[in-house]
Amino acid sequence: MSGFILGVAVVLLLLVGALLYRVCVGPTAIDRIVAVNAIGTKTTVLLVLIGLRFDDVGMFVDFALAYGLLNFMGSLAAARYFQRSDKRAHESERHPAPVAPPGKARPGKVGS
DSSP: HHHHHHHHHHHHHHHHHHHHHHHHHSHHHHHHHHHHHHHHHHHHHHHHHHHHHHHHHHHHHHHHHHHHHHHHHHHHHHHHHHHHHHHHHHHHHSOOOOOTTTSSSSSSOOOO
């Protein structure tokens, strides 16, 4: 049983390595967020496997649940942030900021 747990852990660590590539190179921010979330999920499974390995599943399951909850909350926060920034971008396209005529100082600028 111990060899099986070790094998699964090694495979999960290899998958985390592939996901780290996506976090660093990901073409969009959403790809990076999904990769970080997947890494968090695999880390949760690794915590349970460590608990199985050391015959103390109860303690490690508690850690895994807490870590999984933090991972989920972080993903929600990142998604909400990007949703709000996307809304702001669309609103600024509909209502562009006024441009001051040449030679006149813009309000709020000091010492132009």
